[in-house]
Amino acid sequence: MQDNEEVNEGQGEEMSNDQVALTRVTGMYKDWFLDYASYVILERAVPAIEDGFKPVQRRIMHALKELDDGRYNKVANVVGHTMQYHPHGDASIADAMVQIGQKDLLIDTQGNWGNILTGDRAAASRYIEARLSKFALEVVFSPKITEWQSSYDGRKKEPVNLPVKFPLLLVQGAEGIAVGLSTKILPHNFNEVIDASIKNLKGQRFKLFPDFPTAGIIDVTNYNDGLRGGKIRVRARISQLDKNTLVINEIPYGTNTSSLIDSILKANDKGKIKIKKIEDNTAAQVEILIHLPSGISPDKTIDALYAFTSCESSISPLGCIIEDNKPLFIGATEMLERSTQHTVEMLKQELEIQLAELEEQWHFASLERIFIENRVYRDIEEEDTWEGVIAAIDKGLKPFTKNLKRAVTEEDIIRLTEIRIKRISKFDIDKAQHFIEGLEEKIAETQHHLDHLIDYAIDYFKNLKSKFGKGRERKSEIRIFDDIEATKVVIRNTKLYVNREEGFIGTSLRKDEYVTDCSDIDDIIVFTKTGHMMITKVDSKTFIGKNIIHVAVFKKKDKRTTYNMIYKDGRGGSSYVKRYFVTGVTRDKLYDLTAGKSNSDVSYFSANPNGEAEVVTINLRQVGSIKKLKWDLDFADVTIKGRAS
Structure with missing residues (x-):
């Protein structure tokens, strides 16, 4: 690019007006692609560890909560409401909502929501209805501890994360393909996840294995805690x-x-x-x-x-989540530990807010009682100004406020002035005292929960299990599978033929000699008269080498089939005897079973499937002074070795 720019400058006025100047775009590609990749990873494909939701799922849940009045809403209506927060099309929102609904945990569905067993799709969103499940209402929402942010167009507020007090990510699972990375968190059993959370809070060890809505049998030997590389x-x-x-x-x-x-x-x-x-x-x-x-x-x-x-x-699972706006690869155990700890933290925040509210209630109830019981309201009768009224009430309260837990503020006094005459006239001191004592009991109970937070969290999880765990027993049976050898169970669906003289084998040589039934995934072992061997896949026609002496279906790691062989090493060379088995070789490679001289010749060959050893008679020609011209050779006396012996 630089060279071109220099040339252009050198040409000066000679450049015609219609020539286009070159612009550097490498920086744009670099920045724009990184922005796009970051957006897809953080805002579309990968769930957050805090609540287990992808952004579209979080916005659907938020929209359902805003519309919640206990009755069913048309899914099309929910989708339209979600579009106020989600900058994508209605189809993607509807699909995401159907996926949540099919998991039968957060959404109470009505109508045809499809079938995960048959693969049937849900009816159109205008025909099906939804509302939040009791479980979702109890576990997913808590506005007082929710952090809020502006929606994409700045018109609305939406949650940064929903305060989910449950390891939702592990129970629902998640799948997503982003740019440069993907995630596949497998679903786990509802009750087992709760039990694991309780064990984690008690400091005990736990193990988690997936459980699928389609049931089936699973072998988790290589699960590897859901990390990359597991299976x-x-x-x-x-x-x-x-x-x-x-x-x-x-x-x-x-x-x-x-x-x-x-x-x-x-x-x-x-x-x-x-x-x-x-x-x-x-x-x-x-x-x-x-x-x-x-x-x-x-x-x-x-x-x-x-x-x-x-x-x-x-x-193959792949545990990838978003934490602090960064993708993080962690296993199921760590996901549960983080989620359980997050639940404890949110329960603590809720208790602290509840305690502050109860103390505030107690403070005002006590102040109201003092105000009415001691007739402090009469002190304002002579006052002409608002400031005088405030000062008179403040002065009238002072002798009785020693036992209050905080100082009386101007806001408190303004609230006292707003009490209606009807309430003052019907004020019951005993009833007020009972109410204050009830608040004191609640304050003590909340403080006790805060002081024993782990026990409170354990009871919280036990309560969830007793309320929502029925009917959520494990569906997938865990078992260790036996390996099935495909060659042993395949139907022998074709016939193998050989043309020994020309050196061809195959399934299409119907005019030649039939060898055996075989399947198209079998390997075939072939031996030739020159002492060569080859293993090859079944095919219509394959050339091995002229003068084939043995063809059979090859079994891998077979130490039972024994080959007995006598061969002459080269023209006029010595004769050798060998017994060997073939357990595994490289396919389509021609192996020499002789000592290696050219023109070697196999005099005797047998293949015995159960390692049998036969006796052969050796006849020698009369040459010189050899006395013994005939004797028997028992192959049982020959040691069985490898093919290269």
């Missing part, structure tokens, strides 16, 4: 209804019945599994019936469903 395996619950029918009653998280059935039909089309037909009877509960042809093993089909379809999948 969870999830499976559908498949059982045998009768000898020819399987039933799926629970599905893995991240799938629905439609996508699951599609994956089963694809595996059937590819010949990995064999099914007759599939029925989806899902309504409130999942029920997928898989009918098998006669002669197909149900147990083997269950394993094949896990190996080749979405009946088993793995989920």
